[in-house]
Amino acid sequence: MENTHNYILPKTNLIGIGAIKDLPNELLSWKLSKVLIVTDKNMISLGYVENVEKILKSLFISYDIFDGILHPNPTVSFVEDGLTYLNKGLNIFKRNYKLIISIGGGTNHDCAKAIATVATNGGSIINYEGYNKVTKPAIPQIAINTTAGSAAELTMFAIVVDNSRKVKMTIASPFLTPFISVNDPIFMTTMPREVTASSGIDVVSHGIEAFVSTEASPITDSLALEAISLAIEYLPRAYENGNDLEAREKMMFASIMAGMAFNNAGLGYVHSMAHQLGGFYNQTHGCYNAVLLPYVFEFNSVSIPEQRILKLCEAMGAITHNRSQAVDLIIDSIEKLRATIEIPSKLSEMGLKESDIKTLSQNAIKDICSFTNPRQGFVEDFISLFKAAF
Numbered sequence: 001m002e003n004t005h006n007y008i009l010p011k012t013n014l015i016g017i018g019a020i021k022d023l024p025n026e027l028l029s030w031k032l033s034k035v036l037i038v039t040d041k042n043m044i045s046l047g048y049v050e051n052v053e054k055i056l057k058s059l060f061i062s063y064d065i066f067d068g069i070l071h072p073n074p075t076v077s078f079v080e081d082g083l084t085y086l087n088k089g090l091n092i093f094k095r096n097y098k099l100i101i102s103i104g105g106g107t108n109h110d111c112a113k114a115i116a117t118v119a120t121n122g123g124s125i126i127n128y129e130g131y132n133k134v135t136k137p138a139i140p141q142i143a144i145n146t147t148a149g150s151a152a153e154l155t156m157f158a159i160v161v162d163n164s165r166k167v168k169m170t171i172a173s174p175f176l177t178p179f180i181s182v183n184d185p186i187f188m189t190t191m192p193r194e195v196t197a198s199s200g201i202d203v204v205s206h207g208i209e210a211f212v213s214t215e216a217s218p219i220t221d222s223l224a225l226e227a228i229s230l231a232i233e234y235l236p237r238a239y240e241n242g243n244d245l246e247a248r249e250k251m252m253f254a255s256i257m258a259g260m261a262f263n264n265a266g267l268g269y270v271h272s273m274a275h276q277l278g279g280f281y282n283q284t285h286g287c288y289n290a291v292l293l294p295y296v297f298e299f300n301s302v303s304i305p306e307q308r309i310l311k312l313c314e315a316m317g318a319i320t321h322n323r324s325q326a327v328d329l330i331i332d333s334i335e336k337l338r339a340t341i342e343i344p345s346k347l348s349e350m351g352l353k354e355s356d357i358k359t360l361s362q363n364a365i366k367d368i369c370s371f372t373n374p375r376q377g378f379v380e381d382f383i384s385l386f387k388a389a390f
């Protein structure tokens, strides 16, 4: 019986304090003439874009900057604005962009992936919703990351909200994987506290969902467990003091490792459900995950082998040989972390309306993250989970 575990990642991953200094060497071999930077105005005011501009100028590479990403929830309209900007450069200024550099967090990387995909494949990003719908390589991308959470700088996924349907689409294709990812914690110290909290707990949910996924392998297990351990230990410190560079560095590693794990193992119902909430309301992705995680884990626990539950419990800092005690300890640990980083405990505090639960549940079961969840449920199970977390 076939049982493949292919492993997909960017070709090069520049990682660590000062990693951005290695970027010029990487760019030299590309022999580039024109680059499009995709970012937002906050990244410009923080000086991060200027850092990259200096590198491009030193290599005599010309560039344009699309800074039209207006809030931390990637939308079809941002992607279309970016494509309009790209096509204007192409048609009026004869700028044939050979590379897109995204600077920022997951939203900016996801928008850049979507722009790069539609630029070469045509149509609208909506046409590519789902797994492996993209047929041609996207414009090559370098993703310079400034948060520790989504790991979008190294994954093959783009998450884009289609406001017309109130759906947060997942576009998944190896063609979306950036060529180079850059993770330098120097760029992460300015993350506001609430972003540190929501993106940090996203890392924990990536680790747990990748570990319990039906597509998990020994490779993704080791990455996921270490990512969970690091995040449990260092997220409270990074939240308490954003200038704690050791905590920022450890959270960066946790984010990368959890991203490497879920990029190849997939995710589960926490993400299927959080995606729907993100399509309807405006709270950040990680906050939804934080609330949903204990309920979904309890639901899934009957389908997770005992040895794996005990291993997960150990990664979260508690040792027991009793299965049900381990489930309780894991749930306690998630809830304690959520409370420490001051994320609300109920979805009703994040905009969820009871009258939307049925539609959200009908959409969640179709989300591609649902396919790798360890326990397969029905729409009624999603309704129960949303109600429990309400």
Ligand SMILES: [Fe+2]
Binding pocket: 150, 202, 205, 206, 271, 285
């Ligand atoms: Fe996530």
